[in-house]
Amino acid sequence: MGAGRAGWRIHGMSVEGYRHRRDGRPCQDACAHTVSGQVAVLAVADGAGSRPRSEEGSRLAVDLAVEHFVRRSSAAVDTPPGEAVHDLLTDAFHDVTKVFLDTTGASAADFATTLTVVVLTPGWLGHLTVGDGFVVLRAGTEDGERQFHALPQPAAVSEYSNETVFLTSPDAARRIHTDCVCDPGVDGVLLSTDGLAQAALSRSAGGAPMPNASFADAVFRSLDTTPGPVSDSAHENLAALLRSDRLTALNADDKTLLRAVREVRA
Template sequence: MTGVDERESPWRIHGMSVEGYRHRRQGLPCQDACAYTVSASVAVLAVADGAGSRPRSEEGSRLAVELAAEQFARRSAAAAECHPGEAVHELLEDAFHDVSKMFLDATGADAPDFATTLTVVVLAPGWLGHLTVGDGFVVLRAGAEDGERQFHLLPQAMAASEYSNETVFLTSPDAARWVHTDCVSDDGIDGVLLSTDGLVQAALNRSGGGALSPNTSFVDAVFRSLDTVTDNTHEGLATLLRSDRLTALNADDKTLLRAVLRARP
């Protein structure tokens, strides 16, 4: 989705969600979703992963990203000139409150059946805002060292407790408590990648101590494939996400939404 002609935005954006091997084998739909919106000054990107155990999570993930694209864009457009810092965190939290309220109002008493994670990035002049609830992740491309592009994993939301890896959903009790927000001010950012947990094994590396970091070869190739759009950009991403190589790493649904700065004339 988009608010203006995308060519007016400094960001080129592309992404998709595809059903994983398990869902293809069972004839089930993809329970991931992604959406974005752009204006002349702000771009909002959102991805969501519906809970596989919930009967209407496919609808929940779609509703979550649609509301997020709309509400985060509305809040951000009104405050696009704000300075990086606490004001951005407040903006993100206020937008999340709007999304959560509208989501729960729309789903009513059946809200748990629509359970989904949500990860959002706002690209505004001078800052990048990031909000996540659940296990989605964001990688930035910014700067270079010795001619090599540098990639940075933004901090992820906490688990429900230090003893549990259970995912927190938009519909979880006290979900706002587990929301994580970031504000990044770096003029060197020229690429942003959002994904659900279906691509963790491909896009991230885990150190011996358990810390995660970007898998440079994977994320570099994903960004470079969007730096120059070709006729098969969409088909190429679909082929990658459904490839045997990625399926062998993780059979879940997969979402990849990326944005790169357009080349300046």
């Protein structure tokens, strides 16, 4: 998928991991984006591998997310950064959850999925996540080197558990995390599911996520250097990267990478 409007070039995909390829099972990740006027919305989701319809759940989640987040954000594009943006993101999440649960009904748990969303507007960047997806921003330079910043993730379910929260979890509304970033220097955004966490992130001594600068720089640079519509070769190159032995050795799960770089106006 690729697009270049609202001042951003956007490209990404989801691919099945080694285990799913080996077993002949479909990819349970999904990603989507949309653009409306000055607003772009990007979303990624990771269906729970243990649930029978999680592939459908992740697809439904990202489709609903881009629809409802762009609707809320386009209607409030002039909202100043701050608490109002957090409220907007939370309201859009409730819209998504309501339709998701209405659509899946009594079988909702079978469609369990995480969800991570980024909203790009002229005045602010909004971020909402439930589960273990992550976002890396490119903003500014230091000593001539590009700088990368990982946005905070939701707190772990418990100190002793690596269990994640899903859109369908009873306490999902209390487990979401939102951010509002107001920095005109942001010129790159990367969203991913946890299948790329080992490649894209490390952990500080305090446990906070830190971007792998070499990985992020390569991912953004390959989109920077191909102006205009995203080519077939760029799409094939990203697919080859996500299926590469190097990344598979780090994590055999499905992988999603959705990236956006700010277009340079002539």
